[in-house]
Amino acid sequence: MLKALLRKQLMELLSSMTRGSKKSNKKLTYIVLLVCLVMFGFIFFGLSQTLYDSFVPLGLLWLYFAVLGGISVISGIIGSVFSTYSMLYQAKDNELLLSMPIKPSIILFVRMISVYIMCFIFQIVVIIPAFIVYFMNNALTVQGVFALLTAIFVLPMMTLVLSCILGYLIALLASKLKNTNAVITVIYVLFLGLYLYCYTQMSSLIAAILSNAQQIGGFIKTFLYPLYLFGCGAKGDALSLALFVLIAFAVFALIYAIISHSFLKLATTKKGITQKAYREKSIKASSPFRALLRKEMKKFVSSPIYMFNCGIGSVMLVVVLIFGAINADVISKLTLLLNKDVFSLIACGGIMLISAVNYITAPSISLEGKNIWIVKSLPVLPWQIFEAKIALHLIITLPAVFIASLGFSYILKFSAFECIAVLLCCALFVLLCALWGLYINLKLPKLDYVSEAVVIKQSMSTFLGMFVPWAYIMLAAALYFITGNILDETVFLMCITAITLILCFVFYRSLKTKGAERFNSL
Amino acid sequence: MLKIVGLTKTYGEKKAADNINLHINKGEIYGFIGHNGAGKTTTIKAVCGILQFDEGEIYIDGVSIKNDPVKCKSKLAYIPDNPDLYDFMTGIQYLNFVGDVFEVGADKRKALIKKYSDIFEMTENLSQLISSYSHGMKQKLAIIAAFIHEPKLIIMDEPFVGLDPKASYTLKQMMREVCDNGGAIFFSTHVLEVAEKLCDNIAIIKNGQIIKCGTMEQVKGDASLENVFLEMEVETNNA
Numbered sequence: 001m002l003k004a005l006l007r008k009q010l011m012e013l014l015s016s017m018t019r020g021s022k023k024s025n026k027k028l029t030y031i032v033l034l035v036c037l038v039m040f041g042f043i044f045f046g047l048s049q050t051l052y053d054s055f056v057p058l059g060l061l062w063l064y065f066a067v068l069g070g071i072s073v074i075s076g077i078i079g080s081v082f083s084t085y086s087m088l089y090q091a092k093d094n095e096l097l098l099s100m101p102i103k104p105s106i107i108l109f110v111r112m113i114s115v116y117i118m119c120f121i122f123q124i125v126v127i128i129p130a131f132i133v134y135f136m137n138n139a140l141t142v143q144g145v146f147a148l149l150t151a152i153f154v155l156p157m158m159t160l161v162l163s164c165i166l167g168y169l170i171a172l173l174a175s176k177l178k179n180t181n182a183v184i185t186v187i188y189v190l191f192l193g194l195y196l197y198c199y200t201q202m203s204s205l206i207a208a209i210l211s212n213a214q215q216i217g218g219f220i221k222t223f224l225y226p227l228y229l230f231g232c233g234a235k236g237d238a239l240s241l242a243l244f245v246l247i248a249f250a251v252f253a254l255i256y257a258i259i260s261h262s263f264l265k266l267a268t269t270k271k272g273i274t275q276k277a278y279r280e281k282s283i284k285a286s287s288p289f290r291a292l293l294r295k296e297m298k299k300f301v302s303s304p305i306y307m308f309n310c311g312i313g314s315v316m317l318v319v320v321l322i323f324g325a326i327n328a329d330v331i332s333k334l335t336l337l338l339n340k341d342v343f344s345l346i347a348c349g350g351i352m353l354i355s356a357v358n359y360i361t362a363p364s365i366s367l368e369g370k371n372i373w374i375v376k377s378l379p380v381l382p383w384q385i386f387e388a389k390i391a392l393h394l395i396i397t398l399p400a401v402f403i404a405s406l407g408f409s410y411i412l413k414f415s416a417f418e419c420i421a422v423l424l425c426c427a428l429f430v431l432l433c434a435l436w437g438l439y440i441n442l443k444l445p446k447l448d449y450v451s452e453a454v455v456i457k458q459s460m461s462t463f464l465g466m467f468v469p470w471a472y473i474m475l476a477a478a479l480y481f482i483t484g485n486i487l488d489e490t491v492f493l494m495c496i497t498a499i500t501l502i503l504c505f506v507f508y509r510s511l512k513t514k515g516a517e518r519f520n521s522l
Numbered sequence: 523m524l525k526i527v528g529l530t531k532t533y534g535e536k537k538a539a540d541n542i543n544l545h546i547n548k549g550e551i552y553g554f555i556g557h558n559g560a561g562k563t564t565t566i567k568a569v570c571g572i573l574q575f576d577e578g579e580i581y582i583d584g585v586s587i588k589n590d591p592v593k594c595k596s597k598l599a600y601i602p603d604n605p606d607l608y609d610f611m612t613g614i615q616y617l618n619f620v621g622d623v624f625e626v627g628a629d630k631r632k633a634l635i636k637k638y639s640d641i642f643e644m645t646e647n648l649s650q651l652i653s654s655y656s657h658g659m660k661q662k663l664a665i666i667a668a669f670i671h672e673p674k675l676i677i678m679d680e681p682f683v684g685l686d687p688k689a690s691y692t693l694k695q696m697m698r699e700v701c702d703n704g705g706a707i708f709f710s711t712h713v714l715e716v717a718e719k720l721c722d723n724i725a726i727i728k729n730g731q732i733i734k735c736g737t738m739e740q741v742k743g744d745a746s747l748e749n750v751f752l753e754m755e756v757e758t759n760n761a
Contacts, residue, residue, distance in 0.1 A: 276649050276650070277646050277649070278613075278614060278645055278646060278647065278648035278649040279649075280632070280636065282628070282632070283618065283621075283628045283629075283631055283632045283635075284628060285621065285622060285625075285626070285627055285628040285631065286622050287622065287625075288622060288623045288625065290622065291618075291619050291622030291623050292623070294619070295608065295611070295619055298608075298610050298611060298615070299608070299610055302610035303610070369606075370604075370606040371606050371607065371608055373567075373572055373600075373602055373606070374607070374608070376570075376571070376572045377570050377571065377572055377595060377600045378595060378620075378623045378624075379592045379593070379594075379595035379596035379623065379624065380592065380595075380623060381592060520574055521574055
C-alpha cells in the first residue's frame with residue numbers, strides 16, 4: 001500500500017513538471033532543470049570557496065560545514081515552506097484517500113516525502129558545491145563520502161521538520177480562525193518580509209560571519225547544536241555525525257507523531273459558515289471582458305499561494321525603489337564615477353528582471369482545472385479568455401513597473417527621453433511576459449492537479465514563464481556588451497524595445513491562432 | 523434546433539462517437555441513453571463546443587458550431603454531470619458572471635435570478651461561497667445559471683443526479699416549459715423511467731453508435747423502455 005501511495009505521489013510530482021510534454025520534450029525538461037541546478041550550484045560554489053578560504057586558516061573547518069549546512073536549510077525552507085501547507089493539508093485527493101483503508105498517518109507520511117524531495121532539490125545546490133570545495137582541498141576519504149551522503153540525505157530531513165512545523169502551525173491557525181485566507185496571507189507577508197530582509201542583508205551577513213567567525217561558532221555551538229554536530233561530523237568526527245543523524249531521525253519521528261496525531265482533524269476541518277442570508281441588491285451589468293477579468297481577479301486574490309508566488313514582483317519593485325530612495329546619495333555618487341548613460345540600462349534591466357518574477361499568466365490556464373468546461377461553454381472566443389488573463393497580469397504588474405521606472409528616473413536624474421525609453425521598454429517587456437506565460441501554459445497545461453501549489457510552484461510552465469524572460473534580459477545584456485561601443489545607450493534601449501514589440505506581436509498572433517486552437521482542444 | 527450530422531470523435535483507436543446523426547426539433551425533449559462509456563458525454567460535449575470532433579457537423583438553430591461557435595454557444599446552455607463551479611465565487615457572483623458573459627440586462631437578470639433561485643429554494647444561499655455548497659446545491663446553481671440567459675437549447679448531462687425529489691420534479695416542469703415556449707432539450711440519463719415519462723424522442727447509443735432512435739412509441743412500442751434497452755444490449759452483444 002505504501003508503495004502504491006509513494007508511486008502515486010511521485011507520479012504527481014513528476015507529471016507537474018512534464019505534463020503535456022512529448023517524450024523528447026520531457027528529456028529537454030529534465031535537461032533544463034539540471035542546467036538551472038548547475039547554475040545555482042556555481043553561485044554556491046563561489047560562496048563555498050570564500051568561506052573555505054576564510055574559515056580553514058582559523059582552524060574552523062567545522063564552522064565552514066555548519067554555516068553552509070545552515071544556508072542549505074534556509075534555502076530548503078524558502079523553497080518549500082510556501083507549498084507545505086497546501087501539499088500536506090489541502091490536497092484535492094484528501095477525501096478520496098481518506099475514504100480508502102489507509103491510515104491517515106500513512107497519507108501524511110507520503111505527502112511529507114513530496115516536501116522532502118522539494119527540500120532535497122533546493123539543498124543539494126548548496127551542499128554539493130560545499131563538498132566539492134572541500135574535496136578539492138582535501139583527499140577523498142570514505143569518511144568524507146559518508147559525510148557527504150549524510151548531508152545530502154539527512155540534512156533535508158531537518159528542513160522538512162521545520163517546514164512541516166510551519167505548515168502545521170498555519171493549518172492549526174486556519175482551523176481556529178474564520179478567515180483562513182487572511183491568516184495565510186498575513187503569515188506569507190511576514191515570511192516574505194523576513195525573506196526580503198535576509199536577501200537584502202545577505203552580503204553584510206556573509207561579511208559579518210567572516211569577521212566574527214569565533215563568536216558565530218560559539219553561537220552555533222550553544223543554540224544550534226545539531227548544526228554544530230553536523231559541522232564536526234562533516235569534518236571527520238564519526239561520533240558527531242552519528243549523533244546528528246540520530247537527532248535528525250528523532251526530531252523527524254517526534255514531529256511526525258505530533259502532526260499525524262491531528263492530521264485527520266486538520267485536513268478535514270470545515271469551519272462553520274456564518275449563514276449570511278442573501279439580500280437582493282440592484283444588479284449592474286457589465287461587459288463579458290469585465291466579467292472574465294473580475295473572475296480572474298477573484299481567483300487571484302482568493303488564493304494566497306497564487307498571489308504571493310506570482311505577484312511578489314510588484315512588492316519587490318516597490319521595496320527596491322524605497323531602498324533606492326533611501327540610498328539616493330550613494331547612487332548619485334556612483335553616477336558621477338561611472339558613465340551616467342549606462343544607468344538607464346541598469347535601471348531598465350533591473351526593473352525588467354524583478355517584474356518577470358510576476359508570472360501570473362504562466363499557471364492561469366492550468367488553474368482553470370476541472371472548471372475549464374465553464375469558459376469553454378461560454379459564448380466567447382478563446383482570445384477573449386486570454387485577454388482577461390493578460391489584463392490581470394498587466395493590472396498587477398504595470399503600476400509597480402511605472403512607479404519604479406518613474407522613481408528611478410527621478411533618483412538617477414534621467415532626461416525626459418531616457419525616462420520615456422525606460423518606461424516603454426519595461427511596459428512592453430511586461431506585456432511580453434504576460435503573452436509568453438500564457439503561450440507556454442497552453443503548451444504545457446496541467447488541468448488535473450491535486451494541489452494548486454503543484455501548478456503554481458512546480459510546473460514546467462511557471463518555471464519557463466519566469467526563467468525564459470530572465471534569459472531574454474541576459475541576452476540583451478550580452479548584446480549590449482557586444483555592441484556597446486557602436487550604439488548609444490538610449491538608442492540601444494529603443495532597439496530592445498523594438499525587438500520586444502516584435503516578439504509581442506509574434507506571440508499575440510500565435511495566441512490568436514494556434515493558441516486558440518490549442519485551448520479548444522484542451 | 524439541433525442537427526448532428528455524421529459526428530465522429532476518436533480517442534486514439536477508440537471511436538467514442540461513430541457517425542452519429544440526430545435531429546432535434548423545437549419543442550422537443552430528446553433523451554439520450556446508453557451504458558457507461560457508450561459515448562453520451564462525448565456527444566454532448568461536442569454539441570456544446572467543449573470538445574472538438576474529427577468528422578461531421580453540428581448545427582445549432584441552423585448555425586454550424588465549427589464555423590461560428592460563439593453564436594451557437596450564445597443560444598445554448600450546458601449543465602454538466604459534475605457541476606465543478608468556481609469555488610472562489612459566491613452563488614450570486616457566479617450567476618452575475620454568467621449573466622454578464624451572456625449579456626443579460628440588469629433588470630431582466632435580477633428578475634430571472636429571483637425567479638429561479640426561489641423555485642430551487644437557493645435564494646438564501648446565494649451570498650455563500652460555492653465551496654460551502656453541497657453537490658445538490660451546486661447542481662441547482664448550475665441549473666439556475668443555465669436558465670437565466672433563456673437559452674433556446676439546453677444540453678444536460680445526467681441532470682437529475684444529486685437533486686432532491688422536489689428539485690427533480692421542478693426541473694422536469696421547467697424542461698417542459700422551455701419546450702412549450704419553442705425551445706428544445708437534449709439530455710442524457712440513466713434513469714429510464716424519467717426518460718420514458720419525460721421525453722418526446724429518444725436515442726440509444728452503444729459503443730459510439732446510435733443503435734435506435736425515434737419517438738418514444740417508435741423506440742419502445744408496447745414494452746417498457748427498460749426492457750427495450752436491456753434487450754438491445756443483449757442483442758448487440760450477441761451480434
